[in-house]
Amino acid sequence: MSLWQQLLRLLGYHKTTDRFTFEADASLIHSLQGLAKQQRRPEHEVAAELLSFAIAQRDAAEQNLQRWEQLSPREQQVAALICLGYTNRQIAARLTISPETVKTHARNLLLKFGLGSREELRFALAGWDFSAWDR
Amino acid sequence: MSLWQQLLRLLGYHKTTDRFTFEADASLIHSLQGLAKQQRRPEHEVAAELLSFAIAQRDAAEQNLQRWEQLSPREQQVAALICLGYTNRQIAARLTISPETVKTHARNLLLKFGLGSREELRFALAGWDFSAWDR
DNA sequence: ATTTTACCAGAACTTTTGTTCTATTAATTA
DNA sequence: TAATTAATAGAACAAAAGTTCTGGTAAAAT
Missing domain, CATH: 1.10.10.10 (Winged helix-like DNA-binding domain superfamily/Winged helix DNA-binding domain)
Structure with a gap:
């Protein structure tokens, strides 16, 4: 089972990966492995956290968009x-x-x-x- | 606590139980679905991009730490x-x-x-x- | 019709940051 | 030993941002 499939499974998904997405995942997998090794944690755990961080950033951006539209x-x-x-x-x-x-x-x-x-x-x-x- | 430890902590270096991780995933799924729907893209694609973004942030932080230590x-x-x-x-x-x-x-x-x-x-x-x- | 509000425009004054320069001292290098 | 370098300290001048105020106009509210 690939790392990505592990991640999707953790996230509760059961979709297969198409070829394009797999290529992008290759570099992500490498980065994730490096980071997880550095932190001595499972990759899927690191990935979940990174996603959480990135999404928080996006939520803030959404709020700013509403303010932008009031200008x-x-x-x-x-x-x-x-x-x-x-x-x-x-x-x-x-x-x-x-x-x-x-x-x-x-x-x-x-x-x-x-x-x-x-x-x-x-x-x-x-x-x-x-x-x-x-x- | 050293600065490095502080930094690692900020970067989320901490142990979590499976249970905590699971709870985080539920909200991640929700957030991902919302974001993917908003962008009209597949969830796994959005997630890949978010991960890429988050990892780039981490890499930059590592570089800054080295510069900090030169001060x-x-x-x-x-x-x-x-x-x-x-x-x-x-x-x-x-x-x-x-x-x-x-x-x-x-x-x-x-x-x-x-x-x-x-x-x-x-x-x-x-x-x-x-x-x-x-x- | 008058008043209020939002938008656009502007100025005087203050605070903050940026730029370039000087000086001293301790440690290292030639 | 003299020269160089890094660290610490400081000042004069310029540029940029911040703060408070004013004024005109169009549209909406009273």
Whole structure:
């Protein structure tokens, strides 16, 4: 019985793996084995924990999406550019407004997110892809 | 408890009973199903991706530990307090040095980490527990 | 019709971080 | 022994973010 099948079984699944998924699993199996050996724990246990960790990350991302949707168009623009790492001055130049206005929008959107700084915003939305806003 | 042990603990290095693991799996199944449904993808595929993501996080943490160990005692102090969210002034007061000196140590430790700002440091070490440095 | 609210715009002032430089000391290297 | 390096300490200046305030307009509520 393969590791993946062990995992699926642990998770209560009884599906067979197709060929594509198996290839991806090969590298995962290797990583999992390395990690499990390092931790001296069974692979399936390590895998379950890693999944739990990853899913928690996703749940937080879901909540942030709801907050994102409450932003005004302008606030979303500013938020995206903040997360892309631009300074107020750079954002201002891009949106043809003043840096002070950027700060105002930043303040407002942070309030809607319930965050205290743009660093927190960048941290909260770290897994998001804002490349579409970077034209 | 050493920092390494703290880190391992944060990374979830602890023994669990079969029973605990089983309970965790039930919630995992639920979460996985929800996520897979949302993404309209097979559960095992989503799980593989999540695992991949989680393992990448772990690898990065390992690398950061090596960099941490290259820091001088003072640099570790400053790094820990930075990650706990203190300002230069606050750190200076605590270590009875000037804020300028804090900045110098910050500069030096960031160089050793290969990072550009304290925000990046806080991001890189986000999963670490620095409470022991917060007396 | 008037008031309220959300959105967009902006400025003055403060705080914080970043950048570049200087100096001393102990340990190591040439 | 002199030179080099790492660690620790510090300051001047610049850039960036944070804080508090103001103002105009359109739409919704009173």
